[in-house]
Amino acid sequence: MANVLINAPKTVRKGETIELKALILHPMETGFRPGVDGRLIPRNIIEHFTATWNGVEIFRLKMSPAMAANPYVSFFAVAKESGTIRFQWTGDRNFLAEGSVMVTVT
Amino acid sequence: MRLSAAVGLGTVFLATFAMAQGGKDQRRSGYQDMSPALQKMQDDDTANPAMLYVQVGETLWKQKAGASNKACADCHDSGSMKGVAARYPAIPPGGDKPVDLEGRINLCRTGQQKAAPFEAESEELLDLAAYLARQSRGMPIAPTDDPRLTSFRAHGEQLFKERQGQLNLSCANCHDDNAGKKLGGAIIPQAHPTGYPIYRLEWQALGSLERRLRNCLIGLRAEPFDYGSPDYVDLELYLMDRAKGMTMDAPAVRP
DSSP states (O other): OOOEEEEOOSEEOTTOEEEEEEEEOOOOBOSOOBOTTSSBOOOBOEEEEEEEETTEEEEEEEOOTTSOSSOEEEEEEEOOSOEEEEEEEEETTTEEEEEEEEEEEO | OHHHHHHHHHHHHHHHHHHHHSTTOOOOOTTTTSOHHHHHHHHOTTTOTHHHHHHHHHHHHHSOBTTTTBOHHHHSOTTTTTTHHHHOSBOOTTOSSOBOHHHHHHHHHHHTSOOOOOOTTOHHHHHHHHHHHHTTTTSBOOOOOOGGGHHHHHHHHHHHHSOBTTTTBOHHHHHTTSTTSEETTEEOOOOOOOSOSEEETTTTEEEOHHHHHHHHHHHTTOOOOOTTOHHHHHHHHHHHHHTTTOBOOOSOEEO
């Protein structure tokens, strides 16, 4: 189960700039660390994060092994129309997590 | 009449509460020594990474487990766990030794659910502890006045004040005598366990008070007690008593 926390305003005025914040539970294992048995722990990171507003992409981010566990992403968008903002995280081992939030533009 | 009595009592409570937080009380929680940015991170439930674990904990709370196929929620009403994290460690019913919150969860797991106990510091145990601790946020730390705890607490105090390790330092040398000063770049906190389990940025994960104590012992170049050792419970008893009346801010973020 994807475990995410999303922070977005519920209602905004048209044309207003809003901040969107998303946090996800993920180990972001670098692939460079040896485990207790001395062997490298295989890499397991989130590679891509995207956000869409009513299906239109508004933000995209490529992540690297240098990022800390449980990455937190914050970005801004201009509110144009009411709808759903979808967040998607994809990565190693076919990792796929999704979250969404409804925003009403008045 | 009854209303005014209630209001009066409320005022007295608020006054003592304020005294415990500021005024003559010189105690400071780790929260007060953090940067404003970290305080904001902790206060925002969508930015505090510990809340991710609380979410998992809530799922585990409702999930049936073990041979008796019972969930925690089958016995405990929702909301009945308010204040529990603020008074543990305590002696469980029918027991004669104190256990901490994690120990109590495992007692329920083996005794009621008839399931294998969670491993020390395992994610499931921390998730449940965080879920419980969240319900005591904002409440004052209120250790039980069970007289059977006195000797355990005294042992905890002795451990706190005893020099150990290659550096030959006691907990009190830093956290009583030199709290508020700097160790490296960091402020030495007064060691009040108001926010456990904590999301420590250095760990990039949630951890228990036991893990934090181990951390300090390793820092002293002392050999840490084993996980699950009663020495940790005694230390926790003493620390909770020392922080009596301070506000719980669990699950906290710490640098």
